[in-house]
Amino acid sequence: MQTKRVINPGERIPRVPEAVFLFRSCTGSLEYPGTESAVKETLKFLGVEAVTDPDQTCCSGFLQACSAYKPEFCLAVTARNLAIAEKKGLDTYTFCNGCYTGLSEFSHTLLSHQDQRAAANELIGRWGYRYEGRTAVYHVQEMWYRLKERIAEGVVRPLKGLRVAAHYGCHYLSAQYGILDDAGYPTFHEELFEALGATPVFYKERQLCCGYSVGRGFTHKEAIVQPHLHKKIKSAAVAGVQLMTTVCPGCNVALDREQPNLNRLYGEEFHIPVIDLAQLIALALGVPASKLGFAANTTSLDHVLKKLNCDKGS
């Protein structure tokens, strides 16, 4: 196990791979399909082949966090999904913090507890799968930061004057060890914004979570989730944020879809579009907005696209 907390990107990804196993996210492919598209476009620009597999299933981490599944099921599902990546000889890249933490935590448990690994392998062995721990689990944001210079060189649509704020989400930084930044005060997303020509905005409640990681607003919505989100979005609005980015489609749902509710409940006029970091990068790299699925967003970003002169789908 990695014993250093923050490591530099060159240490995290020593050699940029030619191909990766791209782990499909349910929310990133259903709620915000533009995320899947932007991740694929950005990887293509970076010369990294994204290999997917229809035999991959949901990581099952979210419903496990909601106590609907016990770990035994998720350990077996993780072993099965990662065995598919292993067979291809590729490392696994997720585009959802939830998938990232699910796969990395469960694979850590599988690798550090021989009995759990044996139990999972016995379950999946009937179909010929076997998990040995040869595929490393990454989040695509690590690739973006590793290749920040190459991305900066590829910018054809600089995001000049756009005030962008980061929402890091919890479940990449919660790994605590062997990751790219300090959970206490991360800045690597803001560095990426600068590389794209945008103006990073540090707002007061930047570190606050999205509130949807458990319950998804189905439980404790009025008592906890909405007051919590109000505090967060309010501080972003006060700081003059024009656009917010996430690296987790689940966070994106909370921050984007709840804004009309917050406006109604608290008499606010929030209008801060929330998109995936990959969508922002793809925009700056010149990928046409029509390929980035912004139609899925509740809080529309038409005015932002107009400002960037890409409102005609170009």
Add this chain to the structure above:
Amino acid sequence: MHRERDKDRDDNLRRKVDVYHLAENLEDCLQCGKCVGACPVASLSPSYNSRQIVSDVLNGQQERWLKSEEIWRCFLCSGCYAACPVDINFPNLMMQLRYMAVEHKYGLKYVIPFKRFALAALQDGLTFVPAGPKGRDRIRKIRTDIGLSPWPEVSEKAREEYRALFDLSGAGAFMETINEEDDKPVELQYTEGRVTFADKTGH
């Protein structure tokens, strides 16, 4: 209304909770309270106190949190884990506290909303697929418009194996134990400085 008594304590509670060995360093807790300061839920609802919960688990007092509504408020955001000077993975402890509560039939109402999603996930191999045809059509349209396949590719083989693992791993049996009619009530009882219970027979 009664208070917990000393004879109700269980010195082995810590091990009974940590079934999956995910919070083995719990005894290192310094009771410094940094976790509470970092907690977004505690800032809105002070009766939810992670420091006190760790203390209660170590002291073998389970009744108070088992029956409390507060344990269901945690976002599992890991802010406490980041702040902890001795690296206690509190979210992993919380996850297991909730399993224990469910085992005792407390807080089932906080799990039941997800039963529907879990059963639907078995059909699709994906979580949170909209139930109605309208929602599905909207997704197909957006995906097609941006040049993706109309639906995320999940093979029949994947869905069959996912369903089989659900039964083989015991997830199906676990789900059958979560039913509305068994739910025992939980209330906000973790009031500051004093823990009381409405009646002693609720167990």
